Amino acid sequence: MNIGQYNTLRVNRFVDFGLYLVDDEGNEVLLPARYVDNQHVVGDEMNVFVYTDSEDRPVATTEHPFAKVGEVAFLQVVEVSRIGAFLDWGLPKDLLVPFKEQRATMKRGGVYPVYVYLDHASGRVTASAKIEKFLGNTLPQYKCGQAVQALILQHTEIGYKAVVDNLFMGMIYDSAIFGSVTIGQTLTAYVNHVRPDGKIDLTLSNRNEVAGLADRIFHYATTSGSTCHIDDNMSPEAIRKLFGCSKRMFKQALGALYKDGRLSKE
Numbered sequence: 001m002n003i004g005q006y007n008t009l010r011v012n013r014f015v016d017f018g019l020y021l022v023d024d025e026g027n028e029v030l031l032p033a034r035y036v037d038n039q040h041v042v043g044d045e046m047n048v049f050v051y052t053d054s055e056d057r058p059v060a061t062t063e064h065p066f067a068k069v070g071e072v073a074f075l076q077v078v079e080v081s082r083i084g085a086f087l088d089w090g091l092p093k094d095l096l097v098p099f100k101e102q103r104a105t106m107k108r109g110g111v112y113p114v115y116v117y118l119d120h121a122s123g124r125v126t127a128s129a130k131i132e133k134f135l136g137n138t139l140p141q142y143k144c145g146q147a148v149q150a151l152i153l154q155h156t157e158i159g160y161k162a163v164v165d166n167l168f169m170g171m172i173y174d175s176a177i178f179g180s181v182t183i184g185q186t187l188t189a190y191v192n193h194v195r196p197d198g199k200i201d202l203t204l205s206n207r208n209e210v211a212g213l214a215d216r217i218f219h220y221a222t223t224s225g226s227t228c229h230i231d232d233n234m235s236p237e238a239i240r241k242l243f244g245c246s247k248r249m250f251k252q253a254l255g256a257l258y259k260d261g262r263l264s265k266e
Contacts, residue, residue, distance in 0.1 A: 001027045003050055003058060004069030004118050004125040011044045021060055031060040051125050054093060066090045067116045072131055072151055072163045074184045076111045087114065087127060101128035113163075113184075136168050136198045139207060142191040150189040150202055152181055162189070162202060170200035177204065177248075205252050213253040215247055218262050228256070230263070242250055 001007055001023045006154040009029065018033040021039065029050055041047070045261035048060040051070070066089045067073035078094055085106035086094035097106060097114060105127070106112060114127040115134045128134065131153070142148065150162040150170060158180055159173035172181070172189060181187075181204075191203040220242065221230045231255065236247045243250060257263040 001025075001029060001050060001058065002069075003052065003123065004116065005050065005067070006047055007050050007060075008045055008047050009060070011042050012047065013215060015060065019243055029058045029060045031062075036061045036096065037059075041114065049091075050069050051091065051093070052123060056123060059222050061091060067123060068083075068120050069116050071166050072113060072115050074111050075127070076101065077106050077108050080106065080108050087112075089116075089127075095127050097129060101126070101130055103129045112185075113151075114185065131163065135166075138167075139198055140164075140168050140191075140194050140200055142194060142200065144191055144193070146191045147188055148191060148200075148202070150187055152183055152185045152187070154183060164189075164200050164202070168198060170202045172202045175221045176202075176252075205249055210249065210253050210256060213243060213249060214256045214262075216243055217250070217253055218257055221263060226247055231265070 001009070005024065009023055012020045012022035016033075018031050019036050020028045021031055022028050031046070031048060048062055049065060050058055050060050051065075053059045059072060066075060073089070075089055075095065077085045079086040083101065084096050084098040086096055087212040092176060095116070097112075099105075112129055113131060114129050115131045117134060118124075118129050119126040148164050148170075149170070150164055151166075152172075153161045153163060159171050159175075159177070162170045165169040170189070172233060176192075187204070189202040189204055191200055192203045195201065217222075217230060226256045232251060234247075234250070239245065239247050239250045254263070258265060
């Protein structure tokens with residue numbers, strides 16, 4: 001039974017305060033009565049999230065937390081106590097960030113990026129703002145152009161730091177961004193380069209998609225005669241109508257055409 005994860009378990013027995021679910025090894029966990037309906041019978045399988053209650057006992061829920069063990073998420077502080085800050089992660093029991101796992105003292109009402117992990121000493125699901133120490137423990141095996149999920153962490157002098165697939169740190173350089181990127185946003189990005197230190201340079205457009213779009217723009221520009229006006233000032237509506245893409249991708253493809261000398265800015 002995996003604490004801090006979703007588990008597929010079987011209904012084992014009913015009690016006045018809920019029902020007990022069991023895994024293949026015979027380990028039981030309580031599903032409290034508020035999550036039980038009359039449709040379940042002994043032997044039914046249920047997919048539930050398992051964590052620990054206020055007395056550090058495993059407990060199951062049909063609710064969905066904002067993040068599970070092994071994931072990074074932006075969560076809000078709802079209380080600060082003598083042992084640390086407690087975050088709202090979508091479950092009745094709030095998620096603890098001990099003081100030693102805070103980069104700076106967390107304030108009530110603040111929203112912070114944290115890594116959710118299982119503290120093996122206590123058996124509790126816990127969170128840490130020191131995200132990078134949990135990432136990059138293996139070398140990335142991505143291929144250039146491979147799609148990944150990137151959670152935008154913060155903006156720096158050169159671009160946006162991002163968490164890649166909850167496993168690695170990445171960077172999207174400002175020079176590769178056309179349009180808006182928001183802190184806390186999760187988006188699809190593409191691997192541009194894996195550095196020797198294991199960190200990943202990302203781009204927001206697939207190279208093959210950009211190359212194909214560049215070919216379409218070039219064809220249009222060279223076959224439309226004097227009626228064609230292709231430049232950065234085209235409206236998003238006109239771009240979408242002509243090429244079926246966003247202005248961000250259009251500007252990337254246009255930039256590639258300029259760089260290759262296939263089109264001129266004049």
